[in-house]
Amino acid sequence: MSHLSERPEKPVVGVSMPHESANLHVTGAALYTDDLVHRTKDVLHAHPVQVMKAHGRITALRTEPALAVPGVVRVLTGADVPGVNDAGMKHDEPLFPDEVMFHGHAVAWVLAETLEAARLGAAAVEVELDEKPSVITLQEAIAAGSFHGARPVMLTGDVDAGFDDSAHVFTGEFHFSDQEHFYLETHAALAQVDEGGQMFVQSSTQHPSETQEIVAHVLGLHSHEVTVQCLRMGGGFGGKEMQPHGFAAVAALGAMLTGRPVRVRLNRTQDLTMSGKRHGFHATWKIGFDAEGRIQALDATLTADGGWSLDLSEPVVARALCHIDNTYWIPNARVTGRIAKTNKVSNTAFRGFGGPQGMLVIEDIMGRCAPLLGLDPMELRERNFYRQGHSTPYGQPVAHPERISVIWRQVQEDAAVADRKREIAAFNAAHPNTKRALAVTGIKFGISFNLTAFNQAGALVLIYKDGSVLINHGGTEMGQGLHTKMLQVAATTLGIPLHKVRLAPTRTDKVPNTSATAASAGADLNGAAVKNACEQLRGRLLQVAGTQLGANASDVRIVEGVARVLGDDKTLAWDDLVRTAYFQRVQLSAAGFYRTEGLHWDAKAFQGSPFKYFSYGAAATEVEVDGFTGAYRIRRVDIVHDVGDSLSPMIDIGQVEGGFVQGAGWLTLEDMRWDTGDGPNRGRLLTQAASTYKLPSFSEMPEEFNVRLLENATEEGAVYGSKAVGEPPLMLAFSVREALRQAAGEFGPGGAGVELASPATPEAVYWAVEAARRGGVRPEGSVPDGSGVPSDASALSNA
Numbered sequence: 001m002s003h004l005s006e007r008p009e010k011p012v013v014g015v016s017m018p019h020e021s022a023n024l025h026v027t028g029a030a031l032y033t034d035d036l037v038h039r040t041k042d043v044l045h046a047h048p049v050q051v052m053k054a055h056g057r058i059t060a061l062r063t064e065p066a067l068a069v070p071g072v073v074r075v076l077t078g079a080d081v082p083g084v085n086d087a088g089m090k091h092d093e094p095l096f097p098d099e100v101m102f103h104g105h106a107v108a109w110v111l112a113e114t115l116e117a118a119r120l121g122a123a124a125v126e127v128e129l130d131e132k133p134s135v136i137t138l139q140e141a142i143a144a145g146s147f148h149g150a151r152p153v154m155l156t157g158d159v160d161a162g163f164d165d166s167a168h169v170f171t172g173e174f175h176f177s178d179q180e181h182f183y184l185e186t187h188a189a190l191a192q193v194d195e196g197g198q199m200f201v202q203s204s205t206q207h208p209s210e211t212q213e214i215v216a217h218v219l220g221l222h223s224h225e226v227t228v229q230c231l232r233m234g235g236g237f238g239g240k241e242m243q244p245h246g247f248a249a250v251a252a253l254g255a256m257l258t259g260r261p262v263r264v265r266l267n268r269t270q271d272l273t274m275s276g277k278r279h280g281f282h283a284t285w286k287i288g289f290d291a292e293g294r295i296q297a298l299d300a301t302l303t304a305d306g307g308w309s310l311d312l313s314e315p316v317v318a319r320a321l322c323h324i325d326n327t328y329w330i331p332n333a334r335v336t337g338r339i340a341k342t343n344k345v346s347n348t349a350f351r352g353f354g355g356p357q358g359m360l361v362i363e364d365i366m367g368r369c370a371p372l373l374g375l376d377p378m379e380l381r382e383r384n385f386y387r388q389g390h391s392t393p394y395g396q397p398v399a400h401p402e403r404i405s406v407i408w409r410q411v412q413e414d415a416a417v418a419d420r421k422r423e424i425a426a427f428n429a430a431h432p433n434t435k436r437a438l439a440v441t442g443i444k445f446g447i448s449f450n451l452t453a454f455n456q457a458g459a460l461v462l463i464y465k466d467g468s469v470l471i472n473h474g475g476t477e478m479g480q481g482l483h484t485k486m487l488q489v490a491a492t493t494l495g496i497p498l499h500k501v502r503l504a505p506t507r508t509d510k511v512p513n514t515s516a517t518a519a520s521a522g523a524d525l526n527g528a529a530v531k532n533a534c535e536q537l538r539g540r541l542l543q544v545a546g547t548q549l550g551a552n553a554s555d556v557r558i559v560e561g562v563a564r565v566l567g568d569d570k571t572l573a574w575d576d577l578v579r580t581a582y583f584q585r586v587q588l589s590a591a592g593f594y595r596t597e598g599l600h601w602d603a604k605a606f607q608g609s610p611f612k613y614f615s616y617g618a619a620a621t622e623v624e625v626d627g628f629t630g631a632y633r634i635r636r637v638d639i640v641h642d643v644g645d646s647l648s649p650m651i652d653i654g655q656v657e658g659g660f661v662q663g664a665g666w667l668t669l670e671d672m673r674w675d676t677g678d679g680p681n682r683g684r685l686l687t688q689a690a691s692t693y694k695l696p697s698f699s700e701m702p703e704e705f706n707v708r709l710l711e712n713a714t715e716e717g718a719v720y721g722s723k724a725v726g727e728p729p730l731m732l733a734f735s736v737r738e739a740l741r742q743a744a745g746e747f748g749p750g751g752a753g754v755e756l757a758s759p760a761t762p763e764a765v766y767w768a769v770e771a772a773r774r775g776g777v778r779p780e781g782s783v784p785d786g787s788g789v790p791s792d793a794s795a796l797s798n799a
Contacts, residue, residue: 005721009559012491012498013720016650020484033188033204034265044232046264047118048106049125054134054343054683057099062126066110071117076109083220087246088311101308102344103683104273111254132345136676136683138282138305141340148752149314149339154321154606158391162297162332166288174364176758178280179666185234186271191251192261199226199252204233206242206476207516212508214245217251229507236478241516272688278350279304281357288508293373293380297332306339307346313339315450320358327404327442328384333393352727363734367741371753378440396609403616407640415620415638428746433627436743441735442618445728446611447520455514455596457525461533463588467575469501474514475526478504481651482522493534495558496574520724527719533592544581545572555565615723617641620733630766639703644715644723656707656729663733665696668760743766752776
């Protein structure tokens with residue numbers, strides 16, 4: 001076992017414990033960025049001037065009326081920017097635009113003594129617009145050829161020969177929706193300048209170093225003149241990886257120009273109408289199977305709705321291509337990716353980062369084709385699992401593919417799938433208007449940033465004379481429990497009780513050049529960096545302990561806060577050891593660093609090994625569908641998920657549960673609607689609040705919810721043998737959608753395929769039930785067009 005993976009005696013990692021801020025969360029004592037406003041004197045409040053048109057060039061911007069509003073101090077426009085007027089890493093996102101690119105685009109910001117005065121001031125600003133045609137939907141963008149960014153192609157094997165060797169070839173298309181992050185805390189920033197001109201920004205950001213970089217270049221400063229701190233976030237889910245930078249820059253610009261602290265905090269409607277979502281996708285595909293139902297070839301084009309600017313759309317599409325295989329070996333594949341440019345908010349990172357979109361395509365294909373092949377969907381999936389020696393379409397060998405089958409069997413045993421399928425068949429036979437179904441789906445998700453350079457992390461660990469320890473690391477806490485795990489890693493590595501360790505807020509002046517807390521890599525990267533720093537300190541302290549105890553340092557162990565010599569009764573308490581080291585002038589601080597080894601990626605050839613390892617999991621979901629309304633309930637969910645040797649089991653189980661529910665929301669409830677008409681509100685987001693955008697709640701939770709972590713699953717070469725947990729569980733929710741498809745199919749004759757829209761709202765399920773009653777999709781038939789509403793156009797055919 002590698003040094004990184006090996007656990008010492010009596011480790012604190014692997015122990016179930018609550019979130020380190022759980023008490024603060026539930027009592028309301030936890031501080032978030034906007035709470036700091038009330039502790040700051042003379043704060044100005046910022047409010048955006050939003051233009052409620054989808055597209056047009058600004059011909060006049062009159063700010064004088066706003067300055068006449070009592071309490072308004074200043075209006076920020078592009079003329080005020082001393083540096084670069086851009087908030088994006090691709091330099092295609094003007095902070096103060098001269099062209100409105102989406103409905104609700106902010107073109108100026110009003111600063112005032114109160115938020116209400118700022119709101120009234122923003123309403124008084126006069127904007128004249130030369131309106132231009134707009135592209136709102138993916139279909140419109142495809143028809144107009146409106147694309148931007150890279151168009152990667154993933155190619156393996158001989159695709160044409162694969163189709164020639166196929167006994168069955170099917171073609172189809174699939175459109176599925178975007179998703180709103182709906183974090184509890186909206187975007188927020190608070191900026192102030194000290195007497196030396198240093199800019200200090202509190203920001204709700206997953207990427208403090210990039211927020212620092214954007215703020216610096218907007219202000220015309222160097223990075224060492226800007227410090228960004230993130231206390232914690234009230235949720236992020238990827239929505240705070242790139243998009244906080246512009247809001248922080250507005251606050252910082254206002255602070256620089258007025259000399260007063262400036263607060264930016266979006267209300268919910270502003271957040272929904274100004275910030276990006278998960279990318280909606282459109283897919284066209286052709287797939288070939290042999291006579292036994294094994295995939296021979298796949299040819300697909302995935303088109304992402306990027307919105308008005310690139311943001312992270314290019315890596316999102318790349319990850320979608322890298323995950324279209326999911327758990328299945330595809331010997332011959334050609335998959336093309338492209339990014340549609342639309343007049344909507346710039347879509348961005350969202351838990352899974354394109355992986356869910358790619359995986360959903362292949363899972364939809366398997367669910368649609370299984371009945372046409374005369375196979376049970378579970379059997380079709382299992383026949384195509386990766387085996388030992390297989391590689392992905394982009395050339396990475398699949399490590400531990402046996403875990404796919406092990407987990408698949410375990411979840412079937414835990415869920416008693418065979419027995420319950422018989423019970424479900426009996427229930428369905430007795431209930432003509434209510435049907436049940438049980439579906440099992442698996443996942444394989446790659447862990448690491450696609451861009452190799454991002455796979456690095458730093459940490460700063462300080463030991464004080466009294467034996468207490470303070471950790472600084474580059475990761476951010478958004479409720480996922482990263483800080484809890486880092487405390488456990490530090491305590492384990494130093495060999496001391498958990499109460500000895502405290503964690504400082506994430507700041508760019510403590511750990512520089514950090515990567516975003518994203519890609520599920522927060523614990524892998526920062527945990528290894530913290531471990532590295534602690535190992536340096538422990539090594540120094542062992543030398544001191546060896547001298548004090550009359551032994552070689554290599555024979556000393558520090559366990560539960562006591563240094564002991566192997567095979568001897570001599571001991572030295574941690575606090576005494578630290579004090580002795582101080583008086584011997586031993587350095588009691590260390591900077592740790594980690595870089596993920598073994599990664600290589602050729603983005604142009606779309607080949608390489610971009611991931612450190614794969615996370616695996618499977619879920620069995622049973623649903624019940626009402627044939628009159630399409631309404632449904634999730635009766636039971638059983639999950640087995642691979643997190644290696646868990647650093648913190650309670651945290652990880654919570655992440656699995658939360659990820660699953662968020663995935664189920666995306667696939668079944670969260671139906672984003674935009675005004676696509678030609679009226680004055682074209683491009684307006686119609687689902688602007690929780691009243692119109694349905695989120696999962698207690699009523700959508702499974703009535704029985706069982707989660708088990710895979711045992712004996714140490715991951716070699718990862719911190720203390722653990723694996724990432726943040727993103728992969730979201731895709732376990734595919735089982736919900738597949739169960740709904742199968743339940744809808746039960747209303748029709750056997751052997752019929754069922755097309756199901758995504759999100760599979762009760763309305764969409766109703767249309768699927770109606771289609772099934774009409775005979776569903778047979779090899780010679782037609783199916784709905786993917787919108788959930790029947791169409792005469794064939795979206796799936798047997799070629």
